[in-house]
Amino acid sequence: MHRRAFLATAGLGGLVGIAGCAGSGPAGSGDTGGSGGGSGTPRQSATATDGSPASVPPPERFRNVELPVPEDELNRGASEDGIPAIVDPVFADDWSAVDDSLSDDSRVIGVVRDGDARAYPLAVLNWHEIVNDSFDLPVLVTYCPLCGSGVVADRRIDGHPAVFGVSGLLWNSDLVMYDSVTDSLWSQLLGTAIRGPATGTELTLLPATMATWGEWRAEYPETRVLLPPPESNTVRGRRQARDYDRDPYAGYDRSARIGIGYNDFSDDRLDPKASVIGVYADGVARAYPREAVWEAGVVNDTVGDLPVVVSASVNGSLVAYDRRVAGETQSFERDPATATGDGTGDRTASAVLRAGDSTWGLLTGEGRAGPLADTRLRRANDRSQLFWFAWADFHPETEIWRP
Structure with missing residues (x-):
């Protein structure tokens, strides 16, 4: 069919x-x-096809x-x-x-x-x-x-x-x-x-x-979470054919293998499986490695003309936001109460970014307290954190942020 x-x-x-x-x-x-x-x-065009052929554009x-x-x-x-x-x-x-x-x-x-x-x-x-x-x-x-x-x-x-x-x-x-x-x-x-x-x-x-x-x-205490099949329906129907307690890619993030063997990636500036978050603005691409960001606590940077703040949670969850709030470029720091530098803090605690007398949730960018509490930080990244080789494959001219 x-x-x-x-x-x-x-x-x-x-x-x-x-x-x-x-x-x-x-x-x-x-x-x-x-x-x-x-x-x-x-x-x-990208509308529904009508079956009529067209010439191949250059x-x-x-x-x-x-x-x-x-x-x-x-x-x-x-x-x-x-x-x-x-x-x-x-x-x-x-x-x-x-x-x-x-x-x-x-x-x-x-x-x-x-x-x-x-x-x-x-x-x-x-x-x-x-x-x-x-x-x-x-x-x-x-x-x-x-x-x-x-x-x-x-x-x-x-x-x-x-x-x-x-x-x-x-x-x-x-x-x-x-x-x-x-x-x-x-x-x-x-x-x-x-x-x-x-x-x-x-x-x-x-x-x-x-x-x-x-x-x-x-x-988000009121969040809902996706249930695995057979509760959720798939293109092949409501049947559970997977063991969702088993990771089919276990060990892949620590192996030297890239993809399924058809990738000739050779940019060795970072380990291919290093976790990075990437920002692309004004023709400039920059990757922020998770380990370097964690060591720094907070990175206040500018990519092209875009001022950004990058940080990581105790679990290694990377975020990148536009530093412009209410018409002004802010300089951020981690709230000392949630900056557990040895990585042994409460792994479910809500980490906080601070600029002046205002604070925002690190993972959400939502205003928490202070004169700018009604603002929300805008994401500076379009994709989640990912492996270095994947970011570099799509941004071969990328820079790497270094402390």
């Missing part, structure tokens, strides 16, 4: 999706599978990438839908109703919109990689275990809600998704369609936080 026809038969308002980093399928074929995403013949440049990405640069890490994206997600206050465990140290991607806080455990995303959700707008939550990267976006394409799924392909070791509206292929980290009718279309990225479940729940 054609992929778009299959998607039209499933849930979530008549749509479903798929995406993928690595899995059980044959590796390295470079076969894109499907139709629109692998055709290499982009149509003129390649275009997006940052340092020439689009469409050549088909032979894509590597297959899993079969299409072999990593089943979540559709119709179900949430609860905790995991007490399921057989799997969620500890305070479990990492989550946290999203807040209009006071509605939700957590998406990596224990689920390691197996599914994509969650098609809805807040006040259709939201796409993605995680690539090979790159350690979380990206959250508005999943509308030219105003049409789309469901994204796991193509099973990799590009630069990163998750390649496809969508149900244009049947195009999308780079997770680029947030852009790289092959198919929507080539060059960018998703609108949304603020998100990579944190531990304990940290996130301390910041």
Whole structure:
């Protein structure tokens, strides 16, 4: 069955999706599978296709990438839908109703919109990689275990809600998704369609936080958390075929392996698996290594013309914010009460940033106290913290912040 026809038969308002980093399928074929995403013949717009062909436009440049990405640069890490994206997600206050465990140290991607806080455990995303959700707008939550990267976006394409799924392909070791509206292929980290009718279309990225479940729940006691299948529905139905207490990538973050073996990364300025948070502004890219940021406590810096503050929690959760508040550039420090420099403090405590007499939550950027308590810090980063090799692959001219 054609992929778009299959998607039209499933849930979530008549749509479903798929995406993928690595899995059980044959590796390295470079076969894109499907139709629109692998055709290499982009149509003129990113709206729903009508079946009429169009001439292939000349390649275009997006940052340092020439689009469409050549088909032979894509590597297959899993079969299409072999990593089943979540559709119709179900949430609860905790995991007490399921057989799997969620500890305070479990990492989550946290999203807040209009006071509605939700957590998406990596224990689920390691197996599914994509969650098609809805807040006040259709939201796409993605995680690539090979790159350690979380990206959250508005999943509308030219105003049409789309469901994204796991193509099973990799590009630069990163998750390649496809969508149900244009049947195009999308780079997770680029947030852009790289092959198919929507080539060059960018998703609108949304603020998100990579944190531990304990940290996130301390910041948002009313948060809800995603439940694993079979409670949540997937593109393959409500069946539990995974052990969510087992990390399928256990040890990967400490190994020398990059992706599934098709990455010739050679920038040795940092260990390839070093955790960094990246900021890109005014044509300047800069990576902030977690260890260096932790040692510094707080980094007040400027990237291009953007003044930024970067810090890390006791659990190693990295954040980057715009230092401009109420029309003035602030100089930040860690509140001494929450700056546990030896890393042995309360691992669920709410860390605080301070500028003058005002304070903000470190993980949320929300004003806490003082004359600027009604302000919220704006994110300076579009992607979560991630492995150094993944940031450098997409920003080869990146600088590295050093103390």
